[in-house]
Amino acid sequence: MSMDNLEKQLICPICLEMFTKPVVILPCQHNLCRKCANDIFQASNPYLPTRAGSLTSGGRFRCPSCRHEVVLDRHGVYGLQRNLLVENIIDMFKQESSSSKPAPERKEEMPMCDVHEEEKINIYCVTHGVPTCSMCKVFGAHKDCEVAPISSIYQTKKTELSDGIAMMVGNNDRMQGIISQLEEACRAIEENGRRQKTVVCEKFDQLYTILEEKKRQMSQKVTAEQEEKVNYIRGLTKKYGDHLEESCKIVEQGIQTMEEPEMALFLQNTKPLLKKIADASSTAHLDKVERGYENMDHYNIEFKKEGRALRSIDFIQDEEDEEEDDVDGEAAAEEGDGAQTVSGGSAVTVASVQPPAPQQTNSSPSSAKSAAST
Structure with missing residues (x-):
């Protein structure tokens, strides 16, 4: 068995960390840290009478691994049998790990759970996407959630x-x-x-x-x-x-x-x-x-057409009849840009010049603003 697989077998199902001494063995042959077992026992028996810090009667709780009911005597969790074999394996594993790996740098203290103030945040709730503690998984808001090791x-x-x-x-x-x-x-x-x-x-x-x-x-x-x-x-x-x-x-x-x-x-x-x-x-x-x-x-x-019009401007000939003068005057008034001046008794007509409107294209600011983003 590789070291990684061995380490997985030494993980407590409550705190998801390596078993902490002393390890207790339940009647169903599953192991727990003594502190984790005591936490489960106290949570399952909140109204169990105590005297001077010790139990006055037995209690019971369920194994977190197989849900088997564990019945305790008046000694409570401390009456459970220690698993010396697992303890020795953990000691050997830690010695082997410390000899093969460099000493890890000192890390800052882990944050504590807001609900269970004495519990460290040591697992991650995959369902809600938040880190939490092992007690929240067993009895708290995340007891029905999927959890994973925080690492x-x-x-x-x-x-x-x-x-x-x-x-x-x-x-x-x-x-x-x-x-x-x-x-x-x-x-x-x-x-x-x-x-x-x-x-x-x-x-x-x-x-x-x-x-x-x-x-x-x-x-x-x-x-x-x-x-x-x-x-x-x-x-x-x-x-x-x-x-x-x-x-x-x-x-x-x-x-x-x-x-x-x-x-x-x-x-x-x-x-x-x-x-x-x-x-x-x-x-x-x-x-x-x-x-x-x-x-x-x-x-x-382009002003070629308008230039030709301007170059064609000339005096009105005297022999032209008054009817033609009236037609020219009406046309100039309708175009709006025409003008008539009198110089020396002769009428002079200025040709109306109206430049064509600039050619419009589709490249307008409004059309660009509405262009779809790509």
């Missing part, structure tokens, strides 16, 4: 936390890359906006006196979209930055928890920390910017 759960949860931290570090690196891309997109939008406004101004300088108001309107339109896009990108950058900052705090907290030497304290802090890691690992609530969102090339401007 095995400690290793499992520590591995789970380590994997969670590694995943968070990878997510943080990806988010940092996204933030860099967002900052580059913001700079591209600002540069494209400045370039497009320059093109708009150059085009409108050719028609400055007539189209000054139109130039102002179109410039405002470009600026409005630029500001809307920049504000959206900056807001999204702030969201990713806040998420990254929170993730870094969780990673730091996880690293500090990994350094906790006490298993029970570690497990008490692991459950909420793993919940935070799971919540922070998801970026589904953060929008993604669709490809080409920073583009503003849809503000194309």
Whole structure:
């Protein structure tokens, strides 16, 4: 039998630790620590009369391994037979273990149970996911629950936390890359906006006196979209930055928890920390910017047609009849941009020039904001 298998045979079913001297053997041939047997006996016989610290009559309790009823005399647990063979095996096992393994570092005192103040927290309730004591398993709130040694759960949860931290570090690196891309997109939008406004101004300088108001309107339109896009990108950058900052705090907290030497304290802090890691690992609530969102090339401007119209403006000929003058006047009034001046008794008509509206594309801030996160 290997040392590990031997050690499992020497574990008390109550405290889940190696039997503590003196070991008692029950009539059903199962073994218990004397302290654990006494705890079960007292819990099963809370109203048994005592005198000067000793029992005045016998009592009974059930074996935790096979549920066999154990009947005690007036000596109580101390009347049970000691298992000297198991005691000798435990001594030999401890000597063998101490000679083959380096002396363990001194650990901090284990935390005590809140319900049973004299009991150490030495087992883990798998059903409720909390560390507890052996008395809670036998008589307390966890008597019907599945339990396991705290050391095995400690290793499992520590591995789970380590994997969670590694995943968070990878997510943080990806988010940092996204933030860099967002900052580059913001700079591209600002540069494209400045370039497009320059093109708009150059085009409108050719028609400055007539189209000054139109130039102002179109410039405002470009600026409005630029500001809307920049504000959206900056807001999204702030969201990713806040998420990254929170993730870094969780990673730091996880690293500090990994350094906790006490298993029970570690497990008490692991459950909420793993919940935070799971919540922070998801970026589904953060929008993604669709490809080409920073583009503003849809503000194309071409004034060839309007230039030809301006070059065709001329005086009204004197031989034209008044009816034609009225038709021209009505057309100018309907277009709204036409004007008539009188110079030297002659009517001069300024051709109406209406630049076409800038070509619209689907790359609008609202469409990008509603893009599904991928």
